[in-house]
Amino acid sequence: MALELMSPAGSLESAMAAIAGGADAIYFGAGDFNARRSAKNISGEELPELLRYCRLRGVHTYVTVNTLLTDRELQKAASLISTLNREGASAVIVQDLGVLRMVRALAPDLPVHASTQMTVHDLAGAIACKEMGFSRVVLSRELPLDEIRFITERCGIETEVFCHGALCMCYSGQCYLSAAIGGRSGNRGLCAQPCRMAYGFDGGKPAPWLSLKDLSLCTHLQELEQAGVACVKIEGRMKRPEYTALVTSIYKKAIQQGRAPTQEEMKQLEQVFSRSGFTDGYYTGKTGSQMFGVRREEDARAARGVYAQARQLYEGKENPRVPIHLSFTALEGREMKLTVTDGDGFSYEAQAPMAEWAISRATTQEEVARNLSKTGGTVFYPEKMDIALDPMLRIPASTINAMRRQCLDGLTSLRRRSPRRREGEWQPGARRLEHQGEPGLIFQVQRFDQLSAPLLVLYPDYVYLPLEECVRHLPECIALQQEKGIQVAPVLPRIMFDSQWPPFLEMLRQCKKAGIGQVVCSNVGHAALLKESGFALRGDFGLNIMNSQALKELKAQGLQSATLSFEMTFPQMRDVSKALPCEAIVYGRLPLMIFENCAIRRGAGKCACKEGQHFLSDKTGRQFPLFPEPGCRNTLYNSEPVVLSDKKKDYTRLGLRYVRLCFTTESAQECAAVARRYDQGLTIEGRFTRGLYYRGVE
Structure with a gap:
């Protein structure tokens, strides 16, 4: 199976940009329960038409319902899930195990993907996801290739990997820094990105200790495909449509042509958005200070220079992306017939009265083929054509064109329809008796x-x-x-x-x-x-x-x-x-972040986990203790208990x-x-x- 390319759609315009750029799938939020609540997202009015638009073009739609919910929010989420099931979303992306439970009850045929917010980073985690009913798992960004391959070959469900865009210092789903500092929870979709601020190590000079460069795996796409990964995913629902269009188009060409991006394409990727360049440090296992960077003014200026070029990729044009098989028959004594079939199992047939004998010149197969091939302005393009034509018939071009249009219109209608799925019921259930008295x-x-x-x-x-x-x-x-x-x-x-x-x-x-x-x-x-x-x-x-x-x-x-x-x-x-x-x-310094790139080693210049207590300090002087974890990882704790x-x-x-x-x-x-x-x-x-x-x- 070919490697699927998934692109971000933080707005309707970004969705159009992603599709024009060649995305096989898009992911977006359609309500309050997604991990990018600050993005424009897709409104309730836009949702049905966007889903139909994507189905017609063979683009999968993965809707993010990937935040943590309280009990009082579950009913509203249930309504959203029922809508997504009825309107035909390709899948929902979920973090909260309670939401997963609701999806299974309300929409048993709707595929569910395990969000990277679930922090799945080993085979046991992926197998647990399979057993719970997920059909795909989005693996943690921190995994190197060997671990990705090991999980993918054995877990029994699809794996998905982020291939481009912003990296969080903390494992996704385990970051509580933004919530603790300012009440804006990353697990609830409103991270304020305090990791991009400067911190001092052990009281030293402030520096971007937690600000990673953006990820780029554009030179490793073939390795991921060979490892069995089903989908690579571009991060960026908060970014502009121009970013989405340009990055998608470059990655799509690299996947289709089995190559790395050219030097010019790499330059464009850096220009449209980077933080002092890119990193692949987790993927290659080469962690360290070289993975860190900040967004500079010169980076922003470079982006402005490529926006106009990027807009040309998606403004005002329809790229044919659905291959079709056309089968045309015109035989003596029979009605003419045209059948058009796509690769997804949809088929539509048009008929016309039998053709007349030619008086002066008969219609040739080449002329029929030329008229059948006029699919411009639609999402379709001829991949295969079969023509059965008696040699002495005359067929007006207008008849062939009308049959072609009728078939393409019919196929369009079929492809836009929502899939037929079961609809279930969900009830919160009886309230359990709780512990009484002192805990x-x-x-x-x-x-x-x-x-x-x-x-x-x-x-x-x-x-x-x-x-x-x-x-x-x-x-x-x-x-x-x-x-x-x-x-x-x-x-x-x-x-x-x-x-x-x-x-x-x-x-x-x-x-x-x-x-x-x-x-x-x-x-x-x-x-x-x-x-x-x-x-x-x-x-x-x-x-x-x-x-x-x-x-x-x-x-x-x-x-x-x-x-x-x-x-x-x-x-x-x-x-x-x-x-x-x-x-x-009820007591203690809360663990705010856990990260793969050891801050103690970077700060001390050597492995110094056993040499006293280390900390990061913010601009107010608050000290956040750093504790070593197995595997040369760190946990950052809150400054106050x-x-x-x-x-x-x-x-x-x-x-x-x-x-x-x-x-x-x-x-x-x-x-x-x-x-x-x-x-x-x-x-x-x-x-x-x-x-x-x-x-x-x-």
Whole structure:
């Protein structure tokens, strides 16, 4: 199967530009529930005609319904899904597991693609998506070719890869920086891009530590096709139609002709938009400082110079893109017949009275072919033609032209029709009984030495700690369980490529053998990976659970508890019907970003993860701690901890089974002091935040 090229359509004009540029598919938002809510998007009035326009031209339409939804938004989303199903969208792109559940109920024949916001980056994640009903998965941008190939060859569903456009520093779906700083959530489609601002490393000079250059894989398209990738995707729903047209046309020619772009085409790609050039660092595994850049004034000036040229690619012209087979018959004593068939199984037939005998000159096959070939101004072009013609007949050109027009009009009508699909029903279901009374307690630590006797005297139900730390202190962890009745649950790394999993699977085997029965999962792949392991699976914040339907889906996947998103307000948490025991993070520095390109190594000039505490600072002087993660990754934590020690009455009313205190930079003494304040319901001195639980996110 040929590599599909998908282009962004942030507006109706951009959709036209993408199609004129040669896109095989477009993706766009058609409501409030898409990850580019600031784009113009496609209005309700524009949607049906755009879908018909694309079906006629053989262009797939993938509609983004890829944000996290609260319970009170689900009904509106259900209406949108029903509309998309009825109007014939090719597929919907989804992040929220609750939305997936709704699509399966409302539109069982509507294909669903797993958004890159689901952070699928390993084979287990892709297999989980297949088992949940996705037909395609959009892989994380951070994957190198070997990992892409490994997943694609084995997962059993289509894979899609971003090939051009803006790169986020954080793994998509795991970025909470914009929400924490300004209340604009990337998971809700309103990221303010604070990663493009300057930060200082360990108090040093401000620099673009988090601003990556744009991605370009235009020289790797053949490799991706050979790896079995189904679709390559251009980012840019916030960009101008000229950008869409130019980038699409260059990539389309490269795919069709099996080549890399020319030097002139590469220059045009840089001119229309770049940040000091492009990068393919994740794809090639060559990460480092060379991947970073900012949008300069000279970049913007270069773009203005190519806009007029790019507009010529799509203004006022129709490119024929649907090949057809024309079969014409004119035989003595029979009606004339023309049948036109396309490659999608549509066919239309026109008939005319039998032709008369020629008096002076008979019509030739060449003349018939010439008239049948006049498809200009339509989306069709003749790919094959069969003509059966008696040699002594005279056929007026007007008759052939009329038959051709009738067939093309009929074929146009057939292609524009919505596909016939089943329509189902969805109901939110009965509300589950919630936990009554004070929630249980969970302590999460980065280091085992934070678990002092004064802390453990409060007898938490669970202790969470990183898997590697659990294995390093396995005897002590087992003692906690046996002597104090405190369950220990190792936390799996949020990000782990397939090539990096073997030692961690061995660690899990050691934990299981020693008597550890719980494990904390951060993405859908963990559940698929550990389904038969015998561990009780506890869902972490990285699963981005924001509504009742998503909880039901997690339960179906075998999880036994879940952490509600810290982007929710307390009333939104209370709205959730808790099909699983739920927990919430009520203390600690929130993890705002996780990234593949190690900031500690870049800042220190060497691997310095074990050499003290590192941080990034913003223009106000706030310091955001950096913690190393397995695989030479980093997590960036908030500058201030969430503190709710004096708000126990508020979070006790939410029906939560557990609340979690997350300790990161604190010493053992500080951990114990914080826990005591929570136990007593007293405030904590110093700078802190209430998080998003009261102010919420957009």
